[in-house]
Amino acid sequence: MSTGIPSSARPAGWARLPRRWLGAWRRWSLWVLLGALVAGVLVTLVWLAGRYEASQVQERLERDAMDAAADLRRALARDLQDMLALPGGADGILAWQGQANELLSRRPELVRLEWRDEQQRVRAEAGIPTQQDTAHSEAAMACANARRLMAPSYSASYYHLLPGGTGAELMEMCAPLVEAGRVRGYLVGTYSLQALLADVVGPQLQRTQGVSFTEADGTRLARVAAQRRGSRMFTAQQLFDLPGNTLVLRMDGWHAAPSVFPNVLTALVTAMSIALVSVLLVLVRDTRRRLRAERDLAEALAFRKAMEDSLVTGLRARDLHGHVTYVNPAFCAMVGFPAAELVGRAAPMPYWPPELTEEYSGRQERRLAGRLGPSSAGYETSFVRSDGSRFPVMVYEAPLINAHGVHTGWMGCILDVSEQRRAEELSRTTHERLQATARLATVGEMASLLSHELNQPLAAIASYATGSLNLLTPLPGSAPDAHDLHEVQVAVQRIAHQAERAGRVIKSVHDFVRRRPHTRETVPAQELLDAVLPIIRLQARKLAVQVAVEIAPGLPPVLCDRTMVEQVLLNLTRNAMQAMDEQEGAAARLLQLQVRRAPAGGPWLEFSVADNGSGIPEDVAARLFTPFYTTRTEGMGLGLSLCRTVVEQHGGHLAWLARQPRGTVFVFTLPGDGQSGPSN
Incomplete structure (x- = not known):
């Protein structure tokens, strides 16, 4: 087996190594090369992932810095609009100071406001004093630049010592007040760079971010530090160019070292992560539903509690064994x-x-x-x-x-219901007093009629008494004969008759005026009319009015309060006679009193009082039953209102109709025996 290395090129020492060792070395070198390649790929992936993560962090930081600069510009523009909206004019210094103080309370970044005239003399001011030469020179330069540009201008920042040994980096803004093309004054606002960063940019910062104002050479002027720092810091800078001044907005972001898991481990945990995320989503959904239900329940309980606490009605809950389980505050206050x-x-x-x-x-x-x-x-x-x-x-x-x-x-x-019962008792007492007052007023009007009516029986009594005395006093030496004694007896009987007549008149008035207990009783209709007819006829004779009474046969007795119904009859008849008295040239004045069964059926009785007077005009008819409304100068305006109240308390109804060819008819119903209306 050839090793692939020419024999002439092999080292001298290799010739002495066994062939199998060379093959093993070759195999292990391949595995090492493969491992190094895999490690290199993994390291490269980790490095690329880290670079990608760092680029993403840097891009986010750049966007945050741009957003922060935009927020600062919007805040300065908003402050400029609010300052220009402050009131001006020669008489507006106090109003200007009041609104300037209110603006300073709403804009923490503004520490001072000044209103200067065209010579830059201070007319009004608000905020902390900054009486330093630097402040005056920076503000003067800013106002000079603003006059030249005819637009707002900002000064370079300067350090100002505050009470307590502290200090702040301040910046002046001067806006010209232009009127008719000429500068009439200036508005000078002093900004705290630290407060500007803290109030405008600070709420949007993350815990790992810090922001600062720096000069072009890197000198830090104001800073809002990060609350938490990591192992790496990223920096983004934005040029914050203002008219008259240029600052650098620097944003620092701290981030942990990029950590990327190997792909194999990621592949192993991907399925578990998906399952966990799915379970988490389900839990989040259920939690949101539960929180929504709890919130709705809490709102419902709070609404019910507020409603129960505002009630004046007592609430009491008991279980099936009679134990009290709940009472509201109104019930506790009640008992x-x-x-x-x-x-x-x-x-x-x-x-x-x-x-x-x-x-x-x-x-x-x-x-x-x-x-x-x-x-x-x-x-x-x-x-x-x-x-x-x-x-x-x-x-x-x-x-x-x-x-x-x-x-x-x-x-x-x-x-x-104690207040309700008290009000009902007061209403009843007031009603009785009004009724008694009306009766007394009626008796007062009838005093002259009563005296005229009593003159006749009293004069007859006096005449009969004088004649009797003359008959009982014979001539000296003679005794009264039987004829004289008979004449005396007749005279005494007529005296008794006339005295009884006078007594009936007085008794009818006395019974009408005196207060009697208001109880329901069954009274025949004839007795109701007989009780008031003597009084009615007194006024009828004076006004030359004829009285006609018609009572249908077979009527049941009336279930009523006798005194109150008598008052109703008297008020209606008096009104009818007065209406006929106002009519001039009438051939005959006729007052008709009629009692019959109500057309609706049942044991209800209908009483009617008809006259042939001038009738009721339309404008008076609309307010006929209104309390205290009357067309007579001596009237109280309570008669018809009182009549309707009495009739309605008995369950009946009072109405009026025009009579043909002339006159008015008042009709009211009362319950007969067996048809009781509501109790008093």
């Missing part, structure tokens, strides 16, 4: 007990009246057993506050059903 003292309690409850504990316990047992009627039906009861005071409440309860449709307890809605 005066804290939630910790109520939750978990069972019967008897601390807010139950002691003497009604057995009754309330039985009602709770019936409720828990479902034998208390429909859940929507409420019931009124009394609770006791922690201070011992009692108050009425309305309780509405409904079953509590959980998410699985299982009945787990009862939810109660408790309303404090």
